[in-house]
Amino acid sequence: MGVLNVTPDSFSDGGAYLDLGAAVACAEAMVVEGAALIDVGGESTRPWAQPVTVEDELRRVVPVIERLARTVRVPISVDTSKAAVAERALDVGASIVNDVTALRGDRRMAQVVAAAAGVPVVLMHMRGTPQTMSGETAYGDVVGEVIEELQERIDEAVESGIARERLIVDPGIGFAKTAEQSVALIAQLDRLAVLDCPVLVGPSRKSFIGQVLDAPVEERVMGTAVAVCLSAWHGADIIRVHDVGLMRQVVRMTAAIRARRESGSGCDRGSDE
Numbered sequence: 001m002g003v004l005n006v007t008p009d010s011f012s013d014g015g016a017y018l019d020l021g022a023a024v025a026c027a028e029a030m031v032v033e034g035a036a037l038i039d040v041g042g043e044s045t046r047p048w049a050q051p052v053t054v055e056d057e058l059r060r061v062v063p064v065i066e067r068l069a070r071t072v073r074v075p076i077s078v079d080t081s082k083a084a085v086a087e088r089a090l091d092v093g094a095s096i097v098n099d100v101t102a103l104r105g106d107r108r109m110a111q112v113v114a115a116a117a118g119v120p121v122v123l124m125h126m127r128g129t130p131q132t133m134s135g136e137t138a139y140g141d142v143v144g145e146v147i148e149e150l151q152e153r154i155d156e157a158v159e160s161g162i163a164r165e166r167l168i169v170d171p172g173i174g175f176a177k178t179a180e181q182s183v184a185l186i187a188q189l190d191r192l193a194v195l196d197c198p199v200l201v202g203p204s205r206k207s208f209i210g211q212v213l214d215a216p217v218e219e220r221v222m223g224t225a226v227a228v229c230l231s232a233w234h235g236a237d238i239i240r241v242h243d244v245g246l247m248r249q250v251v252r253m254t255a256a257i258r259a260r261r262e263s264g265s266g267c268d269r270g271s272d273e
Helices: 020-033 054-071 083-092 109-115 142-159 179-187 189-195 207-213 221-233 244-263
Strands: 002-005 038-041 076-079 096-099 121-124 167-170
Touching: 002 020, 020 038, 020 054, 020 244, 038 054, 038 096, 054 076, 054 083, 076 083, 083 096, 083 109, 096 109, 109 142, 121 142, 142 167, 142 179, 142 189, 179 189, 179 207, 179 221, 207 221, 221 244
Parallel strands: 002 038, 038 076, 076 096, 096 121, 121 167
Antiparallel strands: none
16 A cells, blocks of 8 residues: 655655645556555645645545546555545545544544445554553553454444454554564464454554664665564554555565475475576
């Protein structure tokens, strides 16, 4: 999943794609590099980010999604927690809703998704809000508690009329998690299989990588590659990234090695050249 932030303040690429032409060109380039999905967001959810109005978010994302729906041949996801934005985005060509609040942020969101036949929704784990989540990191077993809280969101989504097969879960790397907790979630990602939903992971360029490596955002590509590799190894179905071409290579190589390991077959003796 390629990340397309049409925001002025996202932590990594804020302001880079506010222009419609630049945003569309970025998405088209990611598709050429192998993106299977494009995720368009008009509101930053980095720690302490200020919320934006529905009107501003619509102004940012609707023209981009409308244009991309005509020019790219991959599904478009709208990254929003606002029902009005999701509704309009679906009207102009989006086909997935990616909600960082897991339907908690806007009580009408579940109704909008339930009414949109066949549209998948990503339920991301987060405690609090982007403004408060840094103080919401008290866990015992972070993986177990994330699973338990995601199960609650799954149950509520199903009760709201959303078919279970349309649900995707995201452990929310970096959202109300310390760097150590984010690392633990990736290391034990396979435990999320108990939820019986596809798993999306978004480790790309995030602060936990910066803290582990003491690296600024622009120097987190290698750390991201390791996180992507291990997320794929431990069962992630969708990996949300900025550097699509490079990370697709990481995923393909990881998949090849994992397939060989799971087949149990040896290698023919001979040269590697």
